[in-house]
Amino acid sequence: MRAVDALMECLKAEGVEVVFGLPGGANLPTYDAFYDAGIRHILVRHEAGGGHAAEGYAKATGKVGVALGTSGPGATNLVTPICDAMMDSVPVVFLTGQVRTELLGTDGFQEADTIGITMPIVKHSMMIQHPLELPRAIHEAFHIARTGRPGPVVVDIPTDLSRADIPYEPITDVHLPGYQPTTDGNQKQIRLAAKALANARRPVIYAGGGAVGASAELRELATSDRLPVTCTVMGLGSFPASHPQWLGMLGMHGTRTANYAMDEADLIVAIGARFDDRVTAKLSEFAPHAKFIHIDIDPAEISKNVPAHIPIVGYASNILPRLTTEYRALKPDPARLEEWWHRIESWRARYPLAYSDSDDSEIKPQYMVQALFEATEGNAIVASDVGQHQMWAAQHYHFDRPRQWINSGGLGTMGFGLPAAMGAKVGRPEEMVVCITGDGSFQMNTQELATCAQNGIDVKVFVMNNGYLGMVRQWQELFWDRRYSQVHTGQYPDFVKLAEAYGATGVRLTDKHTLVEGMRQALATDGPVVVDVRVSAEENVYPMIAPGQAARDMVG
Amino acid sequence: MGEPGTKELLSLEELEAAGSFRTGRKHILSILVENKPGALTRITGLFARRGFNIDTLAVGPTDDETISRITLTLDGAVQSIDQVTKQLHKLVNVLKIRDLEPTETMARELALFKISADGGSRAEVMQVCEIFRAKIVDVSKRTLVAEVTGTQEKIDAFERLVRPFGLVEMARTGEIAIARGRAET
Numbered sequence A: 001m002r003a004v005d006a007l008m009e010c011l012k013a014e015g016v017e018v019v020f021g022l023p024g025g026a027n028l029p030t031y032d033a034f035y036d037a038g039i040r041h042i043l044v045r046h047e048a049g050g051g052h053a054a055e056g057y058a059k060a061t062g063k064v065g066v067a068l069g070t071s072g073p074g075a076t077n078l079v080t081p082i083c084d085a086m087m088d089s090v091p092v093v094f095l096t097g098q099v100r101t102e103l104l105g106t107d108g109f110q111e112a113d114t115i116g117i118t119m120p121i122v123k124h125s126m127m128i129q130h131p132l133e134l135p136r137a138i139h140e141a142f143h144i145a146r147t148g149r150p151g152p153v154v155v156d157i158p159t160d161l162s163r164a165d166i167p168y169e170p171i172t173d174v175h176l177p178g179y180q181p182t183t184d185g186n187q188k189q190i191r192l193a194a195k196a197l198a199n200a201r202r203p204v205i206y207a208g209g210g211a212v213g214a215s216a217e218l219r220e221l222a223t224s225d226r227l228p229v230t231c232t233v234m235g236l237g238s239f240p241a242s243h244p245q246w247l248g249m250l251g252m253h254g255t256r257t258a259n260y261a262m263d264e265a266d267l268i269v270a271i272g273a274r275f276d277d278r279v280t281a282k283l284s285e286f287a288p289h290a291k292f293i294h295i296d297i298d299p300a301e302i303s304k305n306v307p308a309h310i311p312i313v314g315y316a317s318n319i320l321p322r323l324t325t326e327y328r329a330l331k332p333d334p335a336r337l338e339e340w341w342h343r344i345e346s347w348r349a350r351y352p353l354a355y356s357d358s359d360d361s362e363i364k365p366q367y368m369v370q371a372l373f374e375a376t377e378g379n380a381i382v383a384s385d386v387g388q389h390q391m392w393a394a395q396h397y398h399f400d401r402p403r404q405w406i407n408s409g410g411l412g413t414m415g416f417g418l419p420a421a422m423g424a425k426v427g428r429p430e431e432m433v434v435c436i437t438g439d440g441s442f443q444m445n446t447q448e449l450a451t452c453a454q455n456g457i458d459v460k461v462f463v464m465n466n467g468y469l470g471m472v473r474q475w476q477e478l479f480w481d482r483r484y485s486q487v488h489t490g491q492y493p494d495f496v497k498l499a500e501a502y503g504a505t506g507v508r509l510t511d512k513h514t515l516v517e518g519m520r521q522a523l524a525t526d527g528p529v530v531v532d533v534r535v536s537a538e539e540n541v542y543p544m545i546a547p548g549q550a551a552r553d554m555v556g
Numbered sequence B: 001m002g003e004p005g006t007k008e009l010l011s012l013e014e015l016e017a018a019g020s021f022r023t024g025r026k027h028i029l030s031i032l033v034e035n036k037p038g039a040l041t042r043i044t045g046l047f048a049r050r051g052f053n054i055d056t057l058a059v060g061p062t063d064d065e066t067i068s069r070i071t072l073t074l075d076g077a078v079q080s081i082d083q084v085t086k087q088l089h090k091l092v093n094v095l096k097i098r099d100l101e102p103t104e105t106m107a108r109e110l111a112l113f114k115i116s117a118d119g120g121s122r123a124e125v126m127q128v129c130e131i132f133r134a135k136i137v138d139v140s141k142r143t144l145v146a147e148v149t150g151t152q153e154k155i156d157a158f159e160r161l162v163r164p165f166g167l168v169e170m171a172r173t174g175e176i177a178i179a180r181g182r183a184e185t
C-alpha cells in the first residue's frame, strides 16, 4: 500500500481519534489518504491554531494530540505550538510535509529545514529517508511523545516517499536503546523522603504540571496527614482548590499564604515542578529554611535551579503511592503540624485574595472571573490565553479537577486560548469548555472561530476586554514610570460583529449587576459564542512579587 | 543583578559575578551514539545553545558498526557540565556518556605539522622531532611534515618548539580517550 495509507493504519493503531491540520502541496498524498481513512480530520484556518488545538486536546484528555502542516510555511507556522508543547511537556506528534527528496537542500519551492529549525524545541524529531521507515517512525514518535517526560515529536515526510508503495505489516514493538526513561522511583530514596516528611514540622507540597497525571495519588499523600499543598500555574487542578489543605497558587501572582509558607517551610516536596523563575523569584532567597525532596520524571530537572536533598526520579503516579505507604508506616505525629497550621491559618485570614470592587456598574476583571465561576458552577474546563486575564483566571476560578485548567505556562503564548479550548472540546465533548482570553491575545488566533462554527465545536469565549495589552501595561506602570509604550489597543475590533462574521454568536456585557445572568444566557446558547466583557482598563494583578524581590516581599 | 523585564542595565561585572561567563577545568566527554543522521548536530547544538565552546571533537566508529564514539573536550564549570550531560542523556540517539576523570584516562591526539626546514635548520628540526618521537612522513626541499601523537599538552609543547622554525600548517584530530584499566569507557 502507499506509505501514506500505512501512515493512516499506524495512526489508527495508536488510537488517534482526531487530527488538526491544513493541507498543501507537500502533504497532498497524506490528505488523499485522509479522504477515506476513517480518521476525523479537523480543518483549521492556520497551522498554529491546529498545533495549539492538538495541545488543548492532549492537555484535556491526557492522550497524544496530532497536528499536520505542509512543508515550508506550513511547518514554520507550527514552530510556536511545537515550542509551547516542549515548554509545558505536552504530548503532541507533529506531521509535516517536506519537498521531494531530490529537492532537499536546493531551496526548492516551499522548502524549509524543518528538522533544523525545530531541533532545539522538540523532544525528538525524524526525517523519513526511506518509505519503509515510515511506520516504525510513527510508532516511535507516539511512544516518545507519550512516555517519560511528555513532549513534542516532529516527523518530517518528503512528499515523494509518502507516495511510495510499501508492504505494510503492523508494528507492535518499538526499540529505542538510547531512550529508557527511569519510571520507577528508587525505594531507598522514597524511604528517606518518607522519613524526612515524618520529621518535618513545616512541610509544604509544591505540585507542578507533572502532578496533573497523579492527582488522586497526590491527594492520598496530602490527606494521609494534614500536609499543606500549593500548585504552580501548570499544576492547578491536581489538588482541589476547595480542599482545606490547599494554600492557593504560588509564585509571582500566587497567594501570600502559599508564598509565605514556602518562605518559612522546613521541607518542600516538589512534585513534577521545575522551580521556574516565576515561582522562585529571587533564587538566592527562595525558601531559605527548606530542604527539598524533588520528585520528577526528568533527571535533568533535579538540582537544575535548586539543589535537591532527596531526588526521586520516576513517574509521580508510581512514586507517590509508595511514598504514602512508607509515610503512613512511620505513624507520624499529626500534632507536630499544629503550630504550622496555626501560622498558615493566620496568613489565610489576613491575606485573602482581595480587590476593591467598583461602586457603580463597572466590571472589575477579578469579578468577571468570579462571575464566570458562578455561571459555570465551577464546572467548566477553562482554557486561557496569556496576560492579566490568565493570572486572574488562575487566582479566582477555583479548579477542583485535574485537566480542568488549560494554559500556556512555560512559553506564555498569546493566541493559545481559543484553539486550545477548541481542541479540549473536541477531546471532551461532554464537558462545558470556556475560553478566558484578552482583547490582545484573542486576535492572535481568532481565525479558529471559523473552524468552531463550521464544525459545531461549542466553545464559549469570554474576552476580558480592557483595551490594553494589560500585562505589559502593568509592568510599564509599575516599573517603567508609567510610560505606556505601544500597549493601547483601543476597543478594536468590535468583537460582537467579528463573532457574527465568523458564524458565531456575539454578545457584549458591560454591567456587573447583570453579568452572571448574561453569562448564563451565553452559556445556554447553541454553538460557539463570543462574549465581549468590558472591564476596568487599568486594574493591576495583585499580589505580586516584583522582579528581583523575594517571596516575603510581596506587594499589593 | 538586574532582572529581565526591568530597565536596569547589566554590567559585565554583574554578569561575571552571576556566572554568565564560565571557566573551569578541562573536561573530556566520551559519548556513544547510535549511528543516525543528525545525531552529531543534536549533540553539538546542545552545547551551542548553552554557550559552551567545544575545544576538540573527534568522531569515529566503535567495535559495533551501528554505534559511533564522539570524544569532545571543553572547558566548563563542573556544575554546568553536569547539566549538559543530563541534557545529552535525553537525546534519544545517545546511548552513554562519560565525563572522564583525567587521572584515570588515556587520552591521545594525532597531529601533522608542516615545518619550514631548509638547509640550515633541518638538522635542528629533526632533533626536536626525535625528542618528541615524531615521525617525519614527508620531505620536500624547503619543508618537512612531522606526525606526532600524544596528549594535548605534548602536542602543544611540540608546536611551541617548532613554531620559531616557521610553521607552515598544522592539522590536529582532537583527543580521543579511553579509560585506564579493565573498566569500560
Ligand SMILES: Cc1ncc(C[n+]2csc(CCOP(=O)(O)OP(=O)(O)O)c2C)c(N)n1
Pocket (backbone or CB within 6 Å): A385, A386, A387, A388, A389, A390, A412, A413, A414, A415, A437, A438, A439, A440, A441, A442, A464, A466, A468, A469, A470, A471, A472
Ligand atoms: C505571542 C506573544 N507576544 C507577546 C507577548 C508578551 N505579552 C505578554 S502578556 C501581553 C498582553 C496580553 O494582552 P491581552 O491578551 O489583552 O491580555 P491582558 O493582559 O490585557 O489581560 C503581551 C503582549 C506574549 N506573551 N506572547
Ligand SMILES: [Mg+2]
Pocket (backbone or CB within 6 Å): A387, A438, A439, A440, A464, A465, A466, A467, A468, A469, A470
Ligand atoms: Mg487586554
